Amino acid sequence: MHSPAGCPATTSSRAIRPSFVPMAQRGSRGREQRLPSSSSSAPDAELASILRAEAAVSGVSRKATAAVSQQQQSTRLWPRAVLEALDSAVASCHWESALEIFELMRKQRWYEPRTRTYARLLMMLGKCRQPGPAAALFRVMLSEERLAPTVDVYTALVGAYGYSGMLDEALATVELMKGAADCKPDEYTFSILINCCCKSRRFDLIPPVLDEMSYLGIGCNVVIHNAIIDGYGKAGMLAEMGTALCNMLEDGDNVPDIYTMNSIIWAYGNRGRVDDMEKWYSEFQLMGVEPDSRTFNIMIKSYGKANMHEKMMMVLKYMKRRFFSPTAATFNIIIECFGRAGDIEKMEYYFRLMKIQGIKPNPITYCSLVNGYSKAGILDKVPAIIRQTENTDVVLDTPFFNCVINAYAKSGDIKIMEEMLQLMKEKKCKPGKVIYTTMIQAYIAHGMDEAAKLLEIEVDSFGNRLL
């Protein structure tokens, strides 16, 4: 079920590959791999080159790149540059770059191993669903650094397994914690574990985990209650969600908060039960919970989905009156809604309004626009959309191009579809499985079996490296 990259590193792969940097990365950057041992400016150059590649992909690390490039000659300031670069890569979840920068950092004279750094990297790998690299990193920490793990490190490891659906490994890690000194699992650990159970739809594990918690004398806090409620809600198990909410209300220590409210509102709204959504909106206010802009975004989305456009606009007006400024998400929801309804005029109107109000469109906005044009059969507007982004600092990403290619695939413009694949490669967006599946389908639909076969062979040759 999980991606091939989601398998933990086996003993054999570790033997060949002593580091936690992924194979594909090492292969593609083979030339930069060998570090001159004594030259002090060379690592700077290498870091700069990692960051340049990073910046080309994402556009986020430009500041860090500039910082490092400026310091090519001066060795003094460079710990700071490396740490900043690492921070930036971690913050933007570029796990491959983060691991490369970290590996480089470990080779510096000033480097001191810290469990905090490991915990942060492991947490990031969990978010990126990379249990293999996480397990390898954990082993490096134990055997090469000889650091004693902390609760935070173990907890991050629980998440690294759990968020990839490897719940057996996550549970085994919790068992490991119980046996380790000063690493007893705490509320934080269990909140991650329960969240992982919910995200993997393993609701059967929740009662035993809760039992285990009470056995260990750990109470159920607000975050854990909210995670359970949201989990049932997202799974559409509304009866169970109700029970979980009752449990929370009965548990005197925990008062519902804005997270509880938004989860409940989402659960009803997303399933078209707008009456219940409205009922709970008032109910939460009676309990003293005030809505926030996310609440309104969820409601706008729900009304949009139910084709209740006038109510959608009412919420928008209400927000304005209450001084809740609409966010990019608000506009994206509205744009998407009108696009889906085929109302191009309103879609374009809100896109203009968004820009007038000084809210920057993002790749999601452009994606919704493309979907709208695709639905309305006016794809000739798409190139202009792409051109428009070139004058801004918006960096078009892979999902955006998925959207574009999907649009041309549907309309049967095979040639433009292929040009767009070319364009996305030029813009350093990695095409993934989704795109190739779409393109193969399009080739088959147009009787281009040969092209479909060729592409399938290409996909197979990528093997596990393709997401």
Next chain:
DNA sequence: ATAGGGTTAG
């Protein structure tokens, strides 16, 4: 630590 926009195919 938990809540709000997007990409497949059915």
